[in-house]
Amino acid sequence: MHDLKFIRDEPAAFDQGLKRRNIEPESAKILRRDSELRALQTRLQQAQARRNEASKLIGHAKAKKDEAQASALMAEVSGLKREIQEGEERERLDQAVLQAILATIPNLPASDVPEGRDETGNVELRRVGQAPGMNFSPKEHFDLGEQLGLMDFEAAGRMSGSRFVVLKGQLARLERAIASFMLDLHTGTFGYQEIAPPYLVRDDAMFGTGQLPKFADDLFRTTLAHWLIPTSEVPLTNLVREQMLEEAQLPIRVTAHTPCFRAEAGAAGKDTRGMIRMHQFSKVELVSITTPEQSRDEHERMTAAAEEVLKRLGLHFRTMVLCAGDMGFAAIKTYDIEVWLPGQKAFREISSCSACGDFQARRMNARYRPADGRPRFVHTLNGSGLAVGRTLVAVLENYQDGNGRIAIPDALQPYMGGATHIGS
């Protein structure tokens, strides 16, 4: 949610930011509604002030038994009543319309975000590690998993349809191992607090992080009108909704391993084979709540925490900064981490770390009290640390030995009961 004051003060900068996101200018329309609304508010408030004053005088007149004075005032206030009621109703209406417009406008890109209309404009920042040398033709993860007899898309299809998978045996355990390893790293090394949050949330929570009102089609909804979380960014970030935090509490760093549910509307035909794009997948999420001054450094720190997972797993990756046209709704700046998949012969996104400024905090009304001064909105950041399913895919493809076996990375062996390989 944008700050109206900013749009008033910097309409050109606002529209310029939207333009970088391929969106038409909005400031003129917004400011026209805003000034109409404020003019209405001023008129309404003058009427209210007079009503309040007269009502008080009625009380005094009655106390003095001056009935003539009292009834004269009552007649006056009675006349104001209609005007005030109509004014209040219009104010509510206009306010709601303005809020609805603001609610669908995405955040503005930071000044150091590169220009670009789509993913072709993203810029590679660094590459770490190297692709494993293989003297055989690497297979894709679904072939490996199915050959092991431990990855079953057919069984999942029979009970749930497409874009679901059943993992079995050592692959089911590998998913659990990857998640545990990630959580232990983030809680142990990077100081995140582990959270076990709800997977079902209300409208307000989805609005807070920006999934609603625009992206309802991407979400699953229960018959009781809860939404299934598409990422634990939603419950983790909403942990501070409607809260007044103390500055000394910040930064707050939380992490959770949860399933994520996505309708994948509009993704027909993309990544239809394998585990890359599922209706249900597992992810370890990182969320930080910071002061405005802390958020830039925190963004780098969070991205480094996500990268550390890949380093410890010995996986080759590159880190991209997304261009303005390719960023998500709430982000002011996003780093994507892409892991090398030898079977696909491509880098694929495995983490996305976004700084959101105070955009989500406004929607959630999450504030903090500076040591000295008036309340301010917090800054929020979220990042995958990492997508567990895609990490499993990466392990399979990078650690295949050409004979159908998968080596288990050293860092995961303790979580696999000491096993060094999957398959015989």
Added chain:
RNA sequence: GGAAGAGUGUCCGAGUGGUUUAAGGAACUGGUCUUGAAAACCAGCGACGGGGAAACCCGUCCGUGAGUUCGAAUCUCACCUCUUCCGCCA
């Protein structure tokens, strides 16, 4: 799912139709005192919005929304959330 109770500012909490301008306390900030700290005392201190160069003025907000009234934290209705009890249940 059923019944009863509750929801007031950063927190606790008083307040059943008109000087409530939301009492009082805590926390916090500044000061006095003190070798220093604590305690005590004094002073300041809600959020959001509108107007104004500023001092300051005005409005809204007592879970949310709608109503009654000249006037609502206070009365009415609906909804939400929490607590307790009952039911069901891993």
